[in-house]
Amino acid sequence: MKPEKTKAQTGSAHIHHHNSIAEPGLLNAIERFLNRNSSILLGIALVLCALFAAMLFDGRLSFATDDATYINNAYNLIHHGTYPTFQGALYPFTLALLLSIFGMKLLLFKLFSLFFLLIQIFILYKALKNRVPNLVLFAGLFTVSFNAYILAYGSYTFSESFFMMIQAICLWAFFKLIDHLQQDSSLKTSLKWWLLYGFCFFLLSISKNAAVICSGIALVYFLARKEWKFAAFAIAFFLLFRVPYEVIARAVFGNISSTQTEMMLRKDFNDPSKGSADLGDFTDRFFENWGQYISTHTFKMLGLRGNGVPDLFTLEKMKELQTPMEASGFYSLIFILFFGAALYYSYKYNKYIFFLILYVCGMSFFTFIAVHTLWNQDRFMVIYLPFILAIFVYTMYAFSKSEKGKFFQPIAAILAIIFVLVQLVGTLKEAPKHSKFARKYMKGDEFYGYPQGLQNYTKACRWTGENLPADSGKILANRPVEGLVYGKRGMFVRIPKPVPTNADSALAFLKKSDVKYLMIDESNLGQIRAVAQVIATKYPEKINPEPVHVEGTLEPTAIYKLNY
Structure with missing residues (x-):
C-alpha cells in the first residue's frame, strides 16, 4: 500500500x-x-x-x-x-x-x-x-x-x-x-x-x-x-x-x-x-x-x-x-x-x-x-x-x-x-x-458560587493587598497562589511539608521566610491553625491574641500578626 x-x-x-x-x-x-x-x-x-x-x-x-x-x-x-x-x-x-x-x-x-x-x-x-x-x-x-x-x-x-x-x-x-x-x-x-x-x-x-x-x-x-x-x-x-x-x-x-x-x-x-x-x-x-x-x-x-x-x-x-x-x-x-x-x-x-x-x-x-x-x-x-x-x-x-x-x-x-x-x-x-x-460577576459579586469559607478566604486575600503595607512581611496561607491573584502582591507563603510539629522549628521556618502574619481559615485542613496553637502554647507572646482582620462570620478567615 x-x-x-x-x-x-x-x-x-x-x-x-x-x-x-x-x-x-x-x-x-x-x-x-x-x-x-x-x-x-x-x-x-x-x-x-x-x-x-x-x-x-x-x-x-x-x-x-x-x-x-x-x-x-x-x-x-x-x-x-x-x-x-x-x-x-x-x-x-x-x-x-x-x-x-x-x-x-x-x-x-x-x-x-x-x-x-x-x-x-x-x-x-x-x-x-x-x-x-x-x-x-x-x-x-x-x-x-x-x-x-x-x-x-x-x-x-x-x-x-x-x-x-x-x-x-x-x-x-x-x-x-x-x-x-x-x-x-x-x-x-x-x-x-x-x-x-x-x-x-x-x-x-x-x-x-x-x-x-x-x-x-x-x-x-x-x-x-x-x-x-x-x-x-x-x-x-x-x-x-x-x-x-x-x-x-x-x-x-x-x-x-x-x-x-x-x-x-x-x-x-x-x-x-x-x-x-x-x-x-x-x-x-x-x-x-x-x-x-x-x-x-x-x-x-x-x-x-x-x-x-x-x-x-x-x-x-x-x-x-x-x-x-x-x-x-x-x-x-x-x-x-x-x-x-x-x-x-x-x-x-x-x-x-x-x-x-x-x-x-x-x-x-x-x-x-x-x-x-x-x-x-x-x-x-x-x-x-x-x-x-x-x-x-x-x-x-x-x-x-x-x-x-x-x-x-x-x-x-x-x-x-x-x-x-x-x-x-x-x-x-x-x-x-x-x-x-x-x-453576579457583572454586578460586582465576583466570588458568587464559592463555598462560604472560600469566599471569605479570597476576600481576606484582597483585604491584605489593599490594607497591609507592601513592606509588612509575608503571610502564611493555605492557598498562596490565589492569594497572589486576589491580593495582587507576592506576599503569600505556603505551609511547608512536612508541617512543623514543634514551636521552635515552626518559628525558624517563619523567620526564614519573613512571615509576619498567619491567615487562618475554617475551610482548610487546620494545618495553619495547628502551627499557631503549637507556637502559642510555648510562646504565647509571639502571636497577637486579637486578629488584625476577620472576614465573614460563617466559616470566617482571620489574620493574626506575629511578634518576633
Whole structure:
C-alpha cells in the first residue's frame, strides 16, 4: 500500500478518493454547499464560539490551583527570575508579558484565553481548508464553537486554550511544509518552510511538557511515507531551535529540568519512598489511563456517553471526579475501529488526516504513560477533541466514498450533523446554569458560587493587598497562589511539608521566610491553625491574641500578626 502522491490541487478534489465534488452524490452536494459558504461558516463558528463562551463565562479562579499557579509562575518569573519548571514554560512567559504590561488583571487574562480559542478556530480553518473534506473541517471547527468542555477554558487561565492555539499554528506550518515538499523537495527552496516548522514545533514543545515528542511524531510521519531525508530534517530543524533555547535558558535561569519528570517516574505519586516505576507499572498505567481517558472522558466530552460536568472543579465537578464513570470496552472498541479505519483510508488518500491521527495517538500515548492514574482529569484530552471528532467524521466520509460504502452516504451525513449538534445541545443545557455567575460577576459579586469559607478566604486575600503595607512581611496561607491573584502582591507563603510539629522549628521556618502574619481559615485542613496553637502554647507572646482582620462570620478567615 503506497500513500497518495498526487499533486495538491485547489478545492477539495484531491482528497476525495479520486472523486470530484462536481460529481453527483449526497456527500458531494454537501461539499459543494460547504465550499461555497465556507467563509460565512467560519464567521458563524467564530461568533458562536464567542457567544457561548460568554454564556459560560466564569470570573472566578477554579477550585483547582493550576490556573492560579500559571499566574503565580508568571509573577515569579518577573520578580524573582524563577523559571517555570513544573508546567510548560511558554504560557507563563506569555502571562508574564501581559502581567508586566497591564498588571494583575484577572479578567484580562481570562479574555485572552477566549481570544486564544478564537485564533485557534481561524488558524485551524487555514490549516485544513482545501486539505480535508469540508464536512470534516467544519465538524472540527464547530466542536470548538459548541463544546462546553472546550468553551469552559475560554474563561479560565489554564493553559489549554493557549496550547490549542499553538497546536493549530503547528498544523498550519507543517501542512504548508509538506505541500511545498510535494512540489519541490530541494532544501534550498524549502528552507524557509523547514525553519517555520522547526520554530513552531519548538514553541509547541515548551507549551506543554508532553509535547516534547512532537518532532518525533513528524519523524514517524515521514518514515511511514518512506521519505527518509525529510525524517532526518524533521528532527534536525526542531533541534535547531530547541538546543539553543536549552543552552540559553540554563545560562540565564540555572536548572530548568521539569519537576514533572521525577513525579512521572515514581511508582506511587504520593509516596516517593516506593521508588521508580518499572516497565510493568508503566504498562498498567497506560491501560488504566486508556480506559479513563478514551472510553470515558473522550466520549463523555463529545456528548456521546453519559452526562458529564464541563465546569472546572466546581463542587459538582469534584463530586463527579470522586465517582468516576466506569471504563468501557465497548467505547474503546469503537474508538479503535474508527481510528484504525481512518488510518487506513488516510494513508492511502489524505496525508493531512494521516498526520492528525499520528499526532493524536502519539500525544495521547505519551500522556497515558506519563500521568498517574489518580489524576483522572478530562483536561488531558479536551485539547484533542476537535481532531478526534474530525477523524470520526472522516472515517465515515471515506468509507462512504468507496465503492462498497456508497449506501452509507446519507447515514454518514446525518451522523456527522448529530455529532456536532449533540455538543450544541449540551452547551445550551449548561448555559442557563452559568448565566447566574456571569450576572453576579457583572454586578460586582465576583466570588458568587464559592463555598462560604472560600469566599471569605479570597476576600481576606484582597483585604491584605489593599490594607497591609507592601513592606509588612509575608503571610502564611493555605492557598498562596490565589492569594497572589486576589491580593495582587507576592506576599503569600505556603505551609511547608512536612508541617512543623514543634514551636521552635515552626518559628525558624517563619523567620526564614519573613512571615509576619498567619491567615487562618475554617475551610482548610487546620494545618495553619495547628502551627499557631503549637507556637502559642510555648510562646504565647509571639502571636497577637486579637486578629488584625476577620472576614465573614460563617466559616470566617482571620489574620493574626506575629511578634518576633
